[in-house]
Amino acid sequence: MPATARPLSPHLSIYRWQIQMITSILHRATGIALAAGTILLVVALMALAAGQEAYDGVRAFCASWIGLVLLLGWTWSLAYHLLNGIRHLLQDAGLGYPPKRFVFNSWLVLIGSFVLTALVWACVLAQGGAA
Amino acid sequence: MNDRSKQLRTPLKNALGLGSAKHGVHHFVVQRLTAIALAFLTLWFVWLALEMLHLDYAGARALVAQPFNAVLMLVFAVATFWHTQLGLQVVIEDYVHTPASQLLLQVAVRLLCFLGAAASVFAVLRIALGR
Numbered sequence: 001m002p003a004t005a006r007p008l009s010p011h012l013s014i015y016r017w018q019i020q021m022i023t024s025i026l027h028r029a030t031g032i033a034l035a036a037g038t039i040l041l042v043v044a045l046m047a048l049a050a051g052q053e054a055y056d057g058v059r060a061f062c063a064s065w066i067g068l069v070l071l072l073g074w075t076w077s078l079a080y081h082l083l084n085g086i087r088h089l090l091q092d093a094g095l096g097y098p099p100k101r102f103v104f105n106s107w108l109v110l111i112g113s114f115v116l117t118a119l120v121w122a123c124v125l126a127q128g129g130a131a
Numbered sequence: 132m133n134d135r136s137k138q139l140r141t142p143l144k145n146a147l148g149l150g151s152a153k154h155g156v157h158h159f160v161v162q163r164l165t166a167i168a169l170a171f172l173t174l175w176f177v178w179l180a181l182e183m184l185h186l187d188y189a190g191a192r193a194l195v196a197q198p199f200n201a202v203l204m205l206v207f208a209v210a211t212f213w214h215t216q217l218g219l220q221v222v223i224e225d226y227v228h229t230p231a232s233q234l235l236l237q238v239a240v241r242l243l244c245f246l247g248a249a250a251s252v253f254a255v256l257r258i259a260l261g262r
Contacts, residue, residue, distance in 0.1 A: 028222060035215045041208070042247050042254070048195060049257035052188045082173050085166050092163065120177060127185045 019106040026110075027084045030077035037074040075120050080113035158217060165214040172207040179204075192258055201259035208251035216244040 015021065040058075047054035061067045087109050090096055096105050149155045179200060183191045195204060219240045227233045 031215075031218045032222065035219055038211060038215055038247055041211070042250050045195075045204075045208070045251050045254035045258070048188075048192055049254040055188050055191070078173060078177075082170060086170060089163065089166060089170075120181070123181050124184060127181070 019103055019110070023084055023087075023106040023109060026080060027088070030081040030084075033073065033077045034081055037070075037077070040070075040074075072117070072121065076113060076117040079116035079120070080109070083109045083112050083116070158220075162214065162217045165210045165217070168206070168210045169214055172203060172210060175203055176207055195255070196259045196261070198259070201255055204255045205252055208255065209248050212244045212248035212251070215247075216241055219244075 012021075044058050047058040062071060087096070087105055096102060147155075179194070182194060186194060194200060220237060223233060223236045223240065227236055
């Protein structure tokens, strides 16, 4: 709790949900998820350097039920953070700010992230699964 | 009231452009630079991960050991952990308001990201240089 009783600006609960809020919140949430995902990146690289046994262990984890759920989540997080990151870079250049365009490119990023995820996992399934 | 008296900043402060945090726009610039690099590197990384799916241990190691892939993996790992540190720093600044926990978390995130980058780089060097 704040130490003083000074007035605070209204927070999330007072606003009607809009797509722009969702894209903003998701960018941060996927960023945090991907930060956790870097652990797998390091472990996989160290296992590949260490030898066959360690590498097989990482592959077995990735092919497990929990591993697949995590990988699917990280695939979508990466797809979303990539697309919305590009959107933010374009915004840094001053593009896409008129309200209609802003709402449109928000939806574009959100739907695009699911399309990208589906594409990647279609490639995975076409190669005969993760195992 | 002339223009001079309305100006609260000294000419030196304007020229330096370092702001109240004394770091100017350095954080902003590096976050975008690593983002631009990662936008391209991520596409390569997803391709590599999909290639490694249908390779055995020796094949996967040989693929990462190729100079082109090894260099990109080094850059990818460093850019990823750098970008992660910058992103988590802002998240902690925004949500953690106790000075002690703020400091503790910022130090922990920086050290862990440095550790992750160093471990990744060392693993890629072992893979590429055959040890």
